[in-house]
Amino acid sequence: AWGVDVMVAASQKGLMTPPGLGFVFLNEKARAASSDTASWYWDWTPRSRPAAFYEYFGGTAPTHHLLGLREALNMIAEEGGLEVVWARHAKLARAAWAAFEAWGQGGPLELNIADPAQRSHAVTALRIGGDNGTRLRRWVEEKAGVTLGIGLGMVEPDDPAWHGFFRVGHMGHLNAHMLLGALGVIEAGMVALDIPFGDGALAAAARVVAEA
Structure with missing residues (x-):
């Protein structure tokens, strides 16, 4: 097919x-x-x-x-099979996007793919400017044991802009409480590092999770 x-x-x-x-x-x-x-x-x-x-x-x-x-x-x-798994991936992806978009309303965070129809249901790439990506990845791993991915293919590793990206996966054996917990840790990291962000991200993600 x-x-x-x-x-x-x-x-x-x-x-x-x-x-x-x-x-x-x-x-x-x-x-x-x-x-x-x-x-x-x-x-x-x-x-x-x-x-x-x-x-x-x-x-x-x-x-x-x-x-x-x-x-x-x-x-x-x-x-329940692949269709059920794919549906879960899609819902968790939408929940993550809702949080990212809310954060982006008041700070530098931006989804790498603007059009939701073109985004992956498996992983989301984000840009957050300056060295904020590397700083945030280190904070969430050291303080909360959450591992965020590096940005791949954005720029060369020796380019200072390389530190302004990160990725969040939402595939495989992942459920709502794992994702919501990770989003909460990311927000805590931005608070700790004085990275500005918009309000209501976790509530926006929770509303998507609550959809039938």
Whole structure:
């Protein structure tokens, strides 16, 4: 339905498994296109139709990753399936955006993607100016054990502007109290660091969470 012949994915992030597993999905069109390859590098067969289990991995199976993946898939099934998980991701993303937009009304915080239709339901990138991104990330980690992501691809790391970005993830095994708690810590950090921000962010996020 998506028109994708080959997809490469990884185990971390939304699939809730430690990094280290790679997934390659292919359809028969892709298999046929590589049927006369002379190199094992482009030959799907040893990995997709192996003679022995270990050949899926080119050697010893990553047992602990597979056990973690099994549990992650169980969690998705127990919640009600992918559609239910995606709906939760979407609601938590909207709650986070509501808080960010409220904060931005009275300070430098700004969502990197202005149009909500173009934003990710998995992670939100923000700009907060100066060195505020780095200062805030350090404060929330040291004072409250909350880890915020660095800005990726905004500017080069040796550019002073690099310190003005951060990211917030809202995917995987995340629920409302985790997100609301993290938002509360971010607001506490801005208070402690004298970073100006608008009022009502947590209430705005709570209203989204309360939606049916």
